[in-house]
Amino acid sequence: MSDGPNGLGTMAGLIEAAFDRISPAAVRLNVISFDPLVDSADIGPDHWNRLIDLIGSQPNDGVVITHGTDTMPFTGAALSFALEGIKTPVILTGSMQPLGVGPHAEENLRFALQMAEQGPPGVWLAFDGKLMCARSLVKYHSIGPSSFRESEVEGWAQRAARLSPRHFLPRRLAILTLSPGICVSAVDSALRELDGAVVRVFGAGTLMHDPELLRTFSAAISRGCRLVAVSSCEAGGLLPGAYAAGAALWESGIENGGKLTPEAALVRLWLELSG
Template identity: 40%
Template structure:
């Protein structure tokens, strides 16, 4: 008999109405899945207590999820809120062995609303019980590659995309995330001063820096110096585009040539979530 593990962390998918609005509903997802499972499949349930809004997800929760996945031999379905789904998907994609079958499932509307929850759970089950492998995300009736998942809409059902990642970096299978390193995400804005950027860079153990378009950067010596000095003192700075699709192509434009000589790391097509996770893993291993 195949045993499917459900890890219910919380999220909109299993919420129920209350006088104060939607609240987590204990057992809601489990009840739906038990009615949907085919013969010959059993359900093993692990429920976060209390169920949590994904806004409260921390790296320690990724470690707990990874441990729960690794201790179970069969496929694993994780229900999760949408707000930090991209971060959790990126995190698990980096530390779970690629031969495992893991699907994170989320919805913009709860079960029972005749919206996206039922379809997404059905897609997740179909994938997990088909014998296919890999870490995936089930949203809006789609199965997406977990590594590049990012949320692009705060309300629409079609709220997520998965940005293709060329060729995947080596996985840190079995690794876990440190809870001490502070990784920051900084966004380049017009008129940002070198002094302000230097101060911000000094607050973190690693920084994801979101710059313009295909990789342009202001021709401001103070800004370049702030980055170069931070890198020289050992701060990892991973650069990604502020655009969701397309990634970076250093050298395409003259604007930013000196910046790219400062020692930063080119994140290429990485999402903010994936760049953040990779920096945190590196800092955790240091």
């Protein structure tokens, strides 16, 4: 990123120059840049597929991916699921400040290079001196230098399965958030256009008592639209049966996303619908 007339924007050559300055002499780098560069706000399944193919096509002992922070949890989850079983480190990194403005970007880049050389297999985020599982990332601060943490997710150890990269096919998916007084007709209209959706519900798995909303969910599922529920809370996940206010939710046929983050739930659903 570099300053422009409308604020920070992508600028070619900055990462290459940074690698030249900070990479250890003993490390051999092959730097590949998207042309044109992509702001992370524009990242989507086509870019995930391109990254998956690049990682698989280049002989390497480790990979560093520089990425904007806005959609880092989505890309982290996408690569983690799609490259499950990878035997080398794939390290995402970025910064809340651009290169040359304070030390954070350079420090994160150095740390990412170190982890790509010495870190464990799997997909990770190297950020602010911490190595975090990329599948369970939460961006909890919009401007602070330490803006990511891992969600409270059980069983995220990388499986030792044989790597078989998966790709994201064109599918119509979204994350929908329930809120008091939500317009049910708007939810219905959205679900009629979707192949699946992640629904952020209240707490441990409750929702408002609204028969029309429940009928909307049931009708969508009957049409073949996959619905997965996750909690609007950052930690704790869902506990079906814990509250009477959630009983009708599970009776509708919606799937339990457990402790998945919304980003991870969307990515997993996308891959399942991609066959």
